[in-house]
Amino acid sequence: MALKCAIDLGIPSAIHRNGGSASLPDLLATLPIAENKRPFLHRPMRFLTVSGIFTSADDGVYQLTRVSRLLVDSIPLNLLPFARGAVNENSRKMSETSGNFHTVFTRNFRSFLCLGEWFRDGGDTTPFAMAHGMDVWGAMSLDRALATGFSASMAANSKFLAEIAIRRHAEAFMNVSSLVNVGGGDGSMARAIVKAFPHIKCLVLDLPHVVRGIPADGFVECVAGDMMDFVPPANVVLLKLVLHDWSDEDCVRILSRCREAISNREGGKVIIIDTVIGSQSQQIYEAQLFLDLCMMTVTTGKEREEKEWHMIFLKAGFTQYKILPILGIKSLIEVYP
Numbered sequence: 094m095a096l097k098c099a100i101d102l103g104i105p106s107a108i109h110r111n112g113g114s115a116s117l118p119d120l121l122a123t124l125p126i127a128e129n130k131r132p133f134l135h136r137p138m139r140f141l142t143v144s145g146i147f148t149s150a151d152d153g154v155y156q157l158t159r160v161s162r163l164l165v166d167s168i169p170l171n172l173l174p175f176a177r178g179a180v181n182e183n184s185r186k187m188s189e190t191s192g193n194f195h196t197v198f199t200r201n202f203r204s205f206l207c208l209g210e211w212f213r214d215g216g217d218t219t220p221f222a223m224a225h226g227m228d229v230w231g232a233m234s235l236d237r238a239l240a241t242g243f244s245a246s247m248a249a250n251s252k253f254l255a256e257i258a259i260r261r262h263a264e265a266f267m268n269v270s271s272l273v274n275v276g277g278g279d280g281s282m283a284r285a286i287v288k289a290f291p292h293i294k295c296l297v298l299d300l301p302h303v304v305r306g307i308p309a310d311g312f313v314e315c316v317a318g319d320m321m322d323f324v325p326p327a328n329v330v331l332l333k334l335v336l337h338d339w340s341d342e343d344c345v346r347i348l349s350r351c352r353e354a355i356s357n358r359e360g361g362k363v364i365i366i367d368t369v370i371g372s373q374s375q376q377i378y379e380a381q382l383f384l385d386l387c388m389m390t391v392t393t394g395k396e397r398e399e400k401e402w403h404m405i406f407l408k409a410g411f412t413q414y415k416i417l418p419i420l421g422i423k424s425l426i427e428v429y430p
């Protein structure tokens with residue numbers, strides 16, 4: 094909540110604009126803070142400094158850390174839309190006027206409040222569905238502001254991760270002539286791949302309400318469909334942050350459709366970008382487990398250890414895989430038939 098407050102107030106961007114460091118008076122001079130709240134600002138700042146979001150020497154001057162640099166609006170490839178929990182101006186206005194929960198952040202927050210009740214309840218619904226009366230994909234299809242905000246949030250994540258994944262693991266995309274990005278959202282990942290490898294013919298498959306909102310740009314083709322039933326044929330199927338939304342049984346079903354899509358194709362493989370639980374770093378390990386609780390609360394999915402990934406690959410008829418770390422909690426997994 095303190096981080097959300099700092100993001101809402103634009104504190105990382107204000108520190109950056111001030112030359113990379115700012116005292117409390119510097120911040121108060123530029124931030125939109127009411128007169129009677131000025132004496133309070135040092136308290137979230139003190140907490141966020143101890144949490145590693147900012148640093149501060151004894152002189153009381155705050156500086157950005159590697160984390161808060163990702164939250165500066167003028168830095169290209171920032172993660173602000175992602176960290177905001179998809180609170181965009183439109184969704185904020187709609188939430189305020191209707192009193193509904195139109196943002197991913199507020200929807201998820203409400204779902205987390207149901208977690209204890211969910212453990213006691215014998216039903217097979219998710220905490221998200223308990224809180225909102227429908228599953229997360231149903232809510233997105235009915236709530237345009239929620240879907241738009243979620244899409245903006247995932248697009249920021251994709252642009253950021255695509256750049257790093259492509260730089261670190263370019264060989265994964267070389268010699269690929271066609272690629273279908275299953276559950277590819279607004280196509281940001283596919284677009285980044287085509288820009289880096291213009292010879293790849295890229296297709297995005299997603300649900301109808303998602304595909305409807307993607308403007309044609311000549312870079313990627315988008316088709317509406319259900320990955321549980323059919324995945325269009327291609328040399329490579331890419332699944333980024335998709336399988337962690339689904340149970341093992343559903344993942345086996347999705348991966349089986351992917352295997353059919355690449356069958357008899359030269360160099361056929363599936364590329365998964367997701368988490369493999371079990372980092373040497375305590376911070377990354379904790380973040381992986383945190384994301385696992387999010388998946389348990391919002392979806393029917395989970396974050397997986399390598400042995401769990403191995404098991405679903407075997408069940409879906411694949412024979413080999415290779416795990417390549419990307420950055421932080423994310424890895425790229427190549428899976429071969």
Ligand SMILES: C[S@@+](CC[C@H](N)C(=O)[O-])C[C@H]1O[C@@H](n2cnc3c(N)ncnc32)[C@H](O)[C@@H]1O
Binds near residue numbers: 248250282318338
């Ligand atoms: C967590 S998002 C990931 C989006 C994108 N891959 C990214 O990383 O930015 C999961 C995506 O799966 C899509 N999806 C959910 N159910 C689907 C289905 N049955 N068939 C195709 N796509 C689906 C959602 O609409 C959403 O775009």
